[in-house]
Amino acid sequence: MLHEDVVCPFCACLCDDLKVETDNGTIVKVDNACDLGNHKFLTDDDHRLKEPIRRTPSGWTSATLQHAIDRTVEILLGADRPLLYGWSGTHGEAQSIGVHMAEVLGGVIDSTTSVCHGPSILAIQEVGHPGCTLGQVKNRADLVVYWGANPIEAHPRHMSRYTTYTDGFFLDRAFKERKVIVVDIRRTQTAEVADEFILIKKGGDYAVLSALRAIVRGKSDMIPATVAGVTKEQLLRIAEMCKKAKFGAFFFGMGITQTQGKYKNIRNAIELVDELNRHTKFTLTPMRGHYNVYGFNEVCTWMTGYPYAVDFCRGMAFYNPGETSAVDILARKECDACLVVASDPAAHFPKDAVRHLGEIPTVQIDPYPNTTTAFCELQIPVAVTGIDAQGTSYRMDGVPIRVKSILNRGYPTDTDILGEIYRRIKEAKRV
Amino acid sequence: MVRVILDVKPRKNPFLPVEAECLVPKNFVDEREPRDLSVWVGNKERRLEEVVTLTREGTATSPEDVELVLRGDTSRFKRVGEYMEAGRITIEGDIGMHCGNLMKGGMIVIHGNADSWLAREMVGGTVRCNGDAHHYCASGYRGEKRGMRGGEVEVMGNAGDFTAEYLTGGSVTIHGNSGDLTGVEMAGGTLIVHGDCSRVCANMTGGTGYVYGMVHHMIPTFRFRETAIIGPEKVKMSVFEGDIANRGKGTLFIKVYKYPL
């Protein structure tokens, strides 16, 4: 059976033009997707966990779904400071149940945001965010800047769907008419296609951004001959290119959100874009990673007021990344139970944080065995959103798209499992 | 005068945070009052006496006459001295996050180290930390335009990153080294760092900063104004104005600095 306009549940480009062919419950062919998307669809069946598993002194053994849910409820209700972490790889409806659960439990809820674009959010909370949907860029931008981002490898269709290579309403021959500036600490694949490449010394983003802001304001006298490896001459040239553009689009990635100073780098980039808006049109978009990491931020915000790292221990929402974020809570051994949903913290967190996961009762709800499995007491497999579960997802620019279910592999969805756990918790708490 | 000694009882899980904003002098003026005080241990509300043993020496008629002495492992006690208006708190060991938040008056002395957000959004009073202070010492809250607005913070040891972020009034003195982006977004007040720090006062719009040690990664958008001889020790310092990237009108005195070339 051919499914058209399928939405890719890999990265936050959320390409929605895939053609997927299924036959007898398996995916046989995928068109239009990038290698990453292809891989997710075509190898999905190979490594699904078949049934709930639990750890015993003699190793892993299978568990009934009933037992798995009973035990999860018991762990969460017994905790003084449960942490509910993950959420980026599932649909909004499940995320919403997660937030309700955290509230009823008096727990902490956080998503993978805190280890990817959390700093971008902190920066936005200081100075705002001049953004747009990706179609604005596609139809209008004559200048695209990738700063600390390498879309060719991490978001392979970004340039062909939204920026460099796609024709837009006001650009018939986009590839010729659009200029591309790439800024990075190494010559990436993306840098190879740039009209202008800026090689910055590691940790130098902030200084370079400050210098550009001053230049755009017409004040360059105090700037030294080089700033973090970039010549003043190149800085002047770049500033001029930006001011002359009719529509500039600034994209930034983890190369700048996760380097020294983190959110202050992003703040500086936003303030540069603000400054450029006094001269021309300029927008800025974070290159969000997981296909629905932004969705969690949206859901969590309308429910709690805050995009991530929310602590409900006192019956209302408290937010303070650095204190209420998962890595910090784990590293400080503050939490005494953890529910991991739709992510793989053990693969990305620092060692001391991961170690604590193994020291407390940890349950994972995830379709696949992963690095975190090794630190869990229990894992419950669920359907994969975008393959055998549907729901809402938010693209990196905030456009919500309904991700589809294209076949049935007999797994419960995140919404089913979390809904049941939440129901049981409410029952126990008499809510 | 009354001295109230709060001795922390041993805890089964010493890592669980204890939210103890009730620990301010005004709650201990009257001998009977502590009965109603509670703290949050994780997601459970507990009576204060379940967590500490209280000993009172003397009597008091107003918060000015009260000294709280915290003894034992208070490294996970958060918000001690929050909104404090008068009196004194002495912490014999380390203290957890947000000590002296939004404090308006009185004095807090910490003999050990202070965790992050010491004296966040302070309005008045004095905080002295004899050990080190972690990140965001004397800073603001997420999204707010103003950080510390008044009072004095003095750290005898080192301080972490983002110290005095959004400083708007009052003074912050770090006797040791301070972290990266110390004084970032500063809009007023005085910041003094006796040791080294990096990217100091980035994006500042107002106020005055002094660094007597070495500034690493000096922000390139400060304009050199002159050389000046400062203080009784007659230290020769470079005077900058900035941050020009931000139309800033702050003043920065630096002894030695290095640009990120």
Add this chain to the structure above:
Amino acid sequence: MSELLIRHACVVDPVNRISGEIMDLAVRDGRIVESVSDRAEVIDAQGFLTMAGGIDSHTHICGTKVNFGRYMSPEDMRAGRTLKKGQMHSTSGYSVPTTYGNSYRYATMGYTAVLEGAMAPLEARHTHEEFMATPLQDTMANVLFDGNWPVMEAVRDRDVKRVAAIVAWVLTAVKGFAIKITNPGGTEAWGWGKNVTCIRDPVPYFEVTPAEIIETLIRANEILRLPHSVHLHCNNLGTPGNYSCTIGSMDVAPDLNKERQSLYVTHVQFHSYGGTSWKDINSKAHVVADAVNRKPHIVIDMGQMMFGKTTTMTADGPMEFNLYKLHHNKWSNHDVELETGSGIIPVYYSRKSIVNSVMWAIGLELALLIKNPEQCLLATDNPNGSPFVKYPEIIALLMSNPYRQAEIATLPPETESRISLPAIDRELDWNEIAMMTRAGQGRALGLRKLGRGHLGLGAIADIAIYPLSIGAIDPSKEYTRVIEALRLTRYTIKNGKVIARDGEILSNRNKTTIWVRPKIPEQHRMDHDPDFIRNFERYYTVRMSNYPVQEAYVPESTCIETEAVW
């Protein structure tokens, strides 16, 4: 079958000409009926003020830009937190509360239906998700058409039927309620960092004027026989001297509908400024009010500004950037491909500011100078003029000249020569307040016939009972009691069920989302139009098949089907 009897209600229901009569109200299965059996649940209203549930015909509570207002403002979130309690979720936020915060606060003020003022079609799914998390009000969404490319192209071709067909397709696809035009043409120009100054400026590239966009959409609206009229946010918001642009925009509107207005002009306070700069800004509310008095086919809302902290948010992207340049605080902007834009900045309206004082006076002047209260509805463009929790204060100001004079006395003395408020002694009565807060909204939104905004037989049993014996007090003198009483209902009843009592929320969920599906001749439908489809697939970044909002997003829905007059 569920029955409810409300005894001793002091009913104010201008639609049915009931003005402070003590009577009983019978409710069966969510509707007002003649009588109920003796098994009915009984509520004693103790002679308190009883009106139909409040309707807010222009508020910003759900969707992309509202949520971004929360996202970027943890300082606002911590300013309004409440604990989880019983059925109530915890809430956060003062000027942009969480969805539960909005819903609970509206419910305890007696509001049972709200219209989200601006929904970008591409992001409609988001608005509906938040509607689902707004449990205690019926919700509707204005759909933005100010910079819609296919619409502008059809306007350029003078093809009003094509405009109607495009509107029909979009409204149906996104499950929207009405046509909204925010700074027509200006949001498209803002795609290039530009703006239009008023209704005669051509939009870059598209070469249509805002006046043509407004007029054509009004005609298309009536072809489709939509319940509500076109809902216009004029060009040039917040600019000294903009009143002439506002009046010019009203002049464009033809009178095409006998039952309601043909044009709803929103937050007119922000559009009634005289002067040439911030230095000599003054009120032209009397000129605008005169224009409205002469045009019965126009309805406006006040857009009242109240002093204090708030967050401004609108689809008017260029206006927000200008505001940012004034305030230098944080600024967010979000342009939406082929459709519209938006911007957000936090503001503080200060009593010490002459500009802000003039703004405060203008909203009140409009309401007091427009003769028919159904032509000037009460709203603050929440949260732009102020958070809606200040409605009780606004009502008290409208009912009490002494209160107004006391407030004027706190403003900078230079304000007085720029406003006419000090000389206006009109004091509105409860009938007029009911018209400005429910009856007029019901009419303006085209919902009166569907039983909203009044308490006649067959009406939907959305009822607000305020702890106030209106016969026993003089609102002119005892305005603080008016404010207190309107803040928290004794009972808020929705569909015949008590959802709030004395500030406590008693219901998990009681709502519907109202949307329209205009039917047009099959051969004109856009989903069959090759040009429309080709351009959609070429210029949007979402496939046309993935664009419509699925049924899953309106689990509780009321669809109004209309038959176009083709």
